[in-house]
Amino acid sequence: MKGYNFAYLDEQTKRMIRRALLKAVAIPGHQVPFGSREMPLPYGWGTGGIQVTASVLGRNDTLKVIDQGADDTTNAVSIRHFFARTSGVRTTTHTAEATVIQTRHRIPEEMLLENQIIVYQVPQPEPLYRLEPSRVETKRMHALSDYGLMHVKLYEDIARLGQISISYDYPVMVNDRYLMSPSPIPAFDNPKMNMMPALQLFGAGREKRIYAIPPWTDVRSLDFDDHPFRPINAHQACGLCGAIDSYKDEVITDDRGGRMFVCSDTDHCERRRGAA
Amino acid sequence: MSVPLLRTEGLTKSFTLHLRGGLRLPVLGGIDLSVEAGQCIVLSGPSGAGKSTLLRTLYGNYRADGGKILVQHQGRIVDIAGADPRTILAVRHSTIGYVSQFLRVVPRVPALDIVAEALIGRGPSPGEAREQAASMLLSLNIPRRLHGIPPATFSGGEQQRINLARGFIAGHPILLLDEPTASLDADNRAVVVRMIQDAKASGTAIVAICHDVDVRDQIADRLFEVAPYQEAA
Amino acid sequence: MNDDPILAARGLTLSFGVIPALLNVDMELYLGEILAIVGESGSGKTTLLNVLSGLLRPQSGTVTYRDPDGVTHDVHGMPAPMLRTLQRSDWGFVHQDPRRSLRMNVSAGGNVGERLMAQGARHYGDIRAQALDWLEQVEIDADRIDDLPRTFSGGMLQRLQIARTLVTHPRLVFMDEPTGGLDVSVQARLLDLIRSLVARLGVAVVLVTHDIAVARLLGHRIAVMQRGRIVETGLTDQVLDDPRHPYTQLLVSSVLQA
Numbered sequence: 001m002k003g004y005n006f007a008y009l010d011e012q013t014k015r016m017i018r019r020a021l022l023k024a025v026a027i028p029g030h031q032v033p034f035g036s037r038e039m040p041l042p043y044g045w046g047t048g049g050i051q052v053t054a055s056v057l058g059r060n061d062t063l064k065v066i067d068q069g070a071d072d073t074t075n076a077v078s079i080r081h082f083f084a085r086t087s088g089v090r091t092t093t094h095t096a097e098a099t100v101i102q103t104r105h106r107i108p109e110e111m112l113l114e115n116q117i118i119v120y121q122v123p124q125p126e127p128l129y130r131l132e133p134s135r136v137e138t139k140r141m142h143a144l145s146d147y148g149l150m151h152v153k154l155y156e157d158i159a160r161l162g163q164i165s166i167s168y169d170y171p172v173m174v175n176d177r178y179l180m181s182p183s184p185i186p187a188f189d190n191p192k193m194n195m196m197p198a199l200q201l202f203g204a205g206r207e208k209r210i211y212a213i214p215p216w217t218d219v220r221s222l223d224f225d226d227h228p229f230r231p232i233n234a235h236q237a238c239g240l241c242g243a244i245d246s247y248k249d250e251v252i253t254d255d256r257g258g259r260m261f262v263c264s265d266t267d268h269c270e271r272r273r274g275a276a
Numbered sequence: 277m278s279v280p281l282l283r284t285e286g287l288t289k290s291f292t293l294h295l296r297g298g299l300r301l302p303v304l305g306g307i308d309l310s311v312e313a314g315q316c317i318v319l320s321g322p323s324g325a326g327k328s329t330l331l332r333t334l335y336g337n338y339r340a341d342g343g344k345i346l347v348q349h350q351g352r353i354v355d356i357a358g359a360d361p362r363t364i365l366a367v368r369h370s371t372i373g374y375v376s377q378f379l380r381v382v383p384r385v386p387a388l389d390i391v392a393e394a395l396i397g398r399g400p401s402p403g404e405a406r407e408q409a410a411s412m413l414l415s416l417n418i419p420r421r422l423h424g425i426p427p428a429t430f431s432g433g434e435q436q437r438i439n440l441a442r443g444f445i446a447g448h449p450i451l452l453l454d455e456p457t458a459s460l461d462a463d464n465r466a467v468v469v470r471m472i473q474d475a476k477a478s479g480t481a482i483v484a485i486c487h488d489v490d491v492r493d494q495i496a497d498r499l500f501e502v503a504p505y506q507e508a509a
Numbered sequence: 510m511n512d513d514p515i516l517a518a519r520g521l522t523l524s525f526g527v528i529p530a531l532l533n534v535d536m537e538l539y540l541g542e543i544l545a546i547v548g549e550s551g552s553g554k555t556t557l558l559n560v561l562s563g564l565l566r567p568q569s570g571t572v573t574y575r576d577p578d579g580v581t582h583d584v585h586g587m588p589a590p591m592l593r594t595l596q597r598s599d600w601g602f603v604h605q606d607p608r609r610s611l612r613m614n615v616s617a618g619g620n621v622g623e624r625l626m627a628q629g630a631r632h633y634g635d636i637r638a639q640a641l642d643w644l645e646q647v648e649i650d651a652d653r654i655d656d657l658p659r660t661f662s663g664g665m666l667q668r669l670q671i672a673r674t675l676v677t678h679p680r681l682v683f684m685d686e687p688t689g690g691l692d693v694s695v696q697a698r699l700l701d702l703i704r705s706l707v708a709r710l711g712v713a714v715v716l717v718t719h720d721i722a723v724a725r726l727l728g729h730r731i732a733v734m735q736r737g738r739i740v741e742t743g744l745t746d747q748v749l750d751d752p753r754h755p756y757t758q759l760l761v762s763s764v765l766q767a
Contacts (some may be wrong), residue, residue, distance in 0.1 A: 144593045148627030151613070152619045155626065157657050158633055159616055224633040293757035295762060336744065338751040361730050361744040362539060363595065383697035491632070 007054040017055040024212035029174030036208040045207030049121035069106040069264035080276040094154040109268040112198035127181040155276035188231040234259040241272035281481040286343035316482040321502035375443035379435040388423040453484040521570035530556040532737040545728030552734040603673035605686040607666040618654040643672040664695035
């Protein structure tokens with residue numbers, strides 16, 4: 001597309017973001033500030049993820065973009081077209097064919113491999129955001145590995161509700177050192193992050209932070225010994241493909257209370273139906 | 277046994293009242309006192325002569341200006357006059373006990389616990405300590421119904437008996453008693469005299485201030501005269 | 510009792526602009542003893558406490574701490590993470606205003622359990638059991654464990670703060686006017702609690718207070734401060750009953766007799 005650099009961002013910006021990415025990969029789970037640029041869509045629509053994708057995309061890459069697991073929602077389609085037009089790279093909806101996957105709020109069901117990069121869109125990178133209003137203080141807590149406050153929150157949940165109530169954006173401990181927000185993926189997806197063969201990159205455009213988990217890194221969801229982490233999922237099978245162990249969306253089908261559960265990961269569901 | 281448990285050499289003490297423009301009051305001058313195990317010395321002398329001051333200085337409550345206060349403490353001799361605070365606390369814990377004229381009331385602590393506390397770190401378990409404290413209080417005619425009450429509302433005599441119980445129960449080798457029978461009736465006076473005599477019999481060295489002549493005659497082996505001190509001009 | 514002090518300071522000097530807050534202050538504290546630091550406003554006692562606990566850096570002088578292994582550390586020379594760890598585990602700080610250290614939107618149990626969790630405790634049942642035990646020790650009703658501190662009275666908040674601080678069995682505790690601002694009857698209860706807990710746990714305490722009666726009740730030793738200097742120090746009953754320094758005599762004679 002005329003008038004724009006490959007994948008929209010200029011090379012200097014890409015260089016700046018790549019430096020941030022290198023630092024992030026070197027310190028798994030640690031938030032690295034970066035100079036977030038003006039993008040052709042407002043904050044809250046994935047500008048962080050887009051900037052990271054733009055910086056790592058190469059001519060030979062194949063890009064997949066999903067939003068809540070689906071390739072066909074408006075935002076996923078828009079972002080995919082955006083990159084197609086500004087870089088000319090191949091795009092796909094098939095997880096196994098992609099080399100770069102940008103995602104909002106889900107990890108694909110299919111296991112990701114060493115040649116793949118997954119880029120998460122992050123609204124709020126600070127896992128202690130709701131517990132400690134001061135950024136100065138949270139920076140100090142990360143620096144000194146002082147995370148008692150987060151465990152207190154989990155304790156409070158169990159004391160008040162009998163169980164930990166966090167269902168998405170469930171805090172994790174990365175490489176046994178940094179407390180990290182995995183972005184608003186469902187808690188169900190957290191185990192996929194542990195020892196993932198692919199590179200995981202996180203971009204928060206509005207908050208101007210980048211962080212990363214290198215391949216094969218220890219990622220553990222916080223819990224107590226006597227209240228271990230349990231991923232939550234609907235127990236119904238997918239109404240389209242019959243899968244029991246994929247993450248499901250609940251779809252209201254009529255105005256009389258009719259509903260069905262379908263796989264959130266559209267590609268996964270299609271493949272299962274294709275194979276059936 | 278002729279080794280004194282407590283001995284002073286040339287003990288002097290004066291007070292400097294800075295709020296009175298630095299007025300200096302010499303009270304004790306060159307006191308040489310000696311007390312052996314099983315002995316009771318009663319300090320005599322007119323009111324204001326410095327008997328209380330001497331007693332408090334022996335305990336380390338007042339600071340000596342000169343001279344020595346030598347105490348047999350756990351097999352060695354300690355000079356209270358020059359000792360650091362931790363040493364004095366250690367000596368007070370295991371060697372010297374002091375029964376003041378008035379009970380200093382600690383808010384909220386029941387009479388029984390005030391006495392039992394004196395046994396902490398001396399061997400008995402908390403349960404045993406409270407039992408011993410209870411029988412000590414009973415022997416001093418403090419009935420059981422008062423044991424669980426903080427003594428702030430007790431009569432002067434009752435408070436003093438609690439004070440005495442606390443002082444005697446720990447079994448210190450040296451006891452300093454300031455008017456032990458002052459606010460007591462005849463019966464309780466007799467009880468205290470017996471306690472002092474029992475303590476002497478078990479080897480306790482006692483220095484006491486006692487204005488009651490009867491009691492004094494029953495407990496004192498010697499009188500030690502404390503005369504009002506006049507410094508050479 | 511070991512012969513070496515657990516905490517020692519030499520030549521502490523600190524001025525706020527032209528105002529001298531500390532002038533060449535020395536002190537020592539031994540395990541199992543309570544040192545009361547008394548003085549009026551502006552004496553420097555709170556500044557001294559803050560310097561001793563590492564919260565404020567002196568302009569000259571050193572503060573040294575002897576850890577459980579017997580190794581001596583320079584409090585203001587040690588790396589920030591190490592000091593922070595110390596403050597979370599081996600040390601405790603009881604503030605005059607309990608709201609400064611308590612989390613008001615976290616339950617009583619969560620407040621007490623936080624230091625345990627910060628140290629790596631990961632068994633919910635154990636943490637809760639320890640919290641219950643400590644609430645009992647500070648005489649807070651067990652069924653308040655899930656209540657928020659905003660429903661507690663001043664005295665209860667202070668007792669909760671004490672539980673929260675002592676739960677990790679620190680060897681050294683700094684206390685800044687722990688009974689300040691509380692009703693007299695509440696003070697008595699709190700002082701009694703502090704007295705027995707400290708005696709039972711063998712904790713070393715630096716206690717700052719302007720209240721001579723509190724110093725007399727709790728302190729083994731006392732240091733009297735005036736305008737940045739320690740003017741007199743020694744055995745508590747000795748300094749208070751036989752004061753030598755003119756300022757100490759003034760202070761003692763000013764105490765109202767109830």
